[in-house]
Amino acid sequence: MAPVGRPRSDASHAAILKATYELLQEEGLARLTLDKVARRAGASRSTLYRWWPSRGAIAMEATLDTINREMSLEPQGDNALAEYRRLLKSVARAMRGGTGAIIAGILAECQRDPETLRLYKEKLVGPRRAEIMPLLQRGLADGSIRADVSPQTILDMTFGAIYHQLLLHIPTEDAWMDGVIDILVNGIAAKPSR
Amino acid sequence: MAPVGRPRSDASHAAILKATYELLQEEGLARLTLDKVARRAGASRSTLYRWWPSRGAIAMEATLDTINREMSLEPQGDNALAEYRRLLKSVARAMRGGTGAIIAGILAECQRDPETLRLYKEKLVGPRRAEIMPLLQRGLADGSIRADVSPQTILDMTFGAIYHQLLLHIPTEDAWMDGVIDILVNGIAAKPSR
């Protein structure tokens, strides 16, 4: 059941994603136009419209690999909270670079195009949450994390904090991240003396 | 030292802001064009360009009053944490309505226009933080909040969480907000038995 007709050009596909990623780094998603992508990739605008539904979709595909690579999670066997702390710092570090600007641009695009939002949740948020969740589950199971908190809410708070800084163009310094983690772990309430 | 020449028309100014706010509610900032604003306000585009540097600036001015009204903070004399909880819930509630969509749009606009970002920080984030800060300071002073946490970071985490939901178009339910506050106050670490 081989497909009939001229097959999709892998060369074109790759050239378009490469051109997109370069332009994202140089100018950001806000100033990315399909025309510039097509010209740099040596492709035609028709081809872009043929395969991608929106500017956001191209940007997403062009960035996914890099994002997943930069925010990798390599378990090192110590307790869950220590590992989560390492993860958050690695994310914060990645967000200080060009990737942060790209993500901010994607989040902005999500506000004007529902399809981009859907893709963002499906291709980026979902998989990354699924990847991190076992870590928090481990913490819940071994008693290092309170059993009555929702791991989803933990993610909402920590990533929410990081992304909010990102949108306000405030660098997520390591010291700031430490403060966030301290509050996350210990809370802000003054403890009664033990 | 009275100004010479025809004075700026207050009627036009007001009509433009009114038209902007209406259009924001109807279509969102993404689909707001200066032309539509001008036509509905019975003004001319020249007048808009004369007084505002950008679309974001008009949207900001048109929304500021509403935003400040909806997220009002009325002290009720109980302890600082309880009051902060009430404030966050009132914010979460406001964000579920049309105001949330407008803010999301402004945050998106901030990613494509640095001037809008500057205005957002100066006119919205700054004043609101300054308004809330005394509340947290009171908590620090009376010992209900740990003395070694930064009130800024508390705001970063809580508002970051809310705004992140906002950008992902996930309604900030009261129950979710309760979970966030619980983590904020008590932390996620399992406490040693007292």
Add this chain to the structure above:
DNA sequence: ATATTACGGTACAACATGCCTCGTATTCTA
């Protein structure tokens, strides 16, 4: 009266989008 400034209206170039058509290239099937 005159200078000064704001107003609404209009025109303009520049650019981006989305859709369409064309001639050509590459592959499978008969």
Add this chain to the structure above:
DNA sequence: TAGAATACGAGGCATGTTGTACCGTAATAT
């Protein structure tokens, strides 16, 4: 080997938005 099917690059075109400029007119101070 011919033909059908599909993808390709190139480019045209209507539409809409932006930013700037210019006009004649309106309102105010000196």
